[in-house]
Amino acid sequence: MFMETIKEYQKDNFTVIWKPGRCIHAGVCVKTLPEVYNPKATPWIKCDKASVEALKQQIDACPSGALTYREF
Numbered sequence: 001m002f003m004e005t006i007k008e009y010q011k012d013n014f015t016v017i018w019k020p021g022r023c024i025h026a027g028v029c030v031k032t033l034p035e036v037y038n039p040k041a042t043p044w045i046k047c048d049k050a051s052v053e054a055l056k057q058q059i060d061a062c063p064s065g066a067l068t069y070r071e072f
């Protein structure tokens with residue numbers, strides 16, 4: 001059975017969810033918020049570097065659906 005890889009990055013009660021198998025490497029995330037998304041760093045997503053509003057706007061612009069988020 002295929003199990004999709006899902007990575008989660010937490011910022012208070014906001015979670016960025018990344019599904020690497022869906023990423024089409026369009027680079028929208030890196031261009032929009034380079035302080036958050038750095039493919040050469042570990043972890044490559046540092047969600048404490050931007051506001052939740054900025055993260056949401058950027059995630060909504062991800063063309064592939066690889067990036068989503070959850071709030072609770």
Ligand code: SF4
Nearest residue numbers: 023024026027029062
């Ligand atoms: S914006 Fe979405 S599809 Fe583009 S590189 Fe980032 S995660 Fe991948």
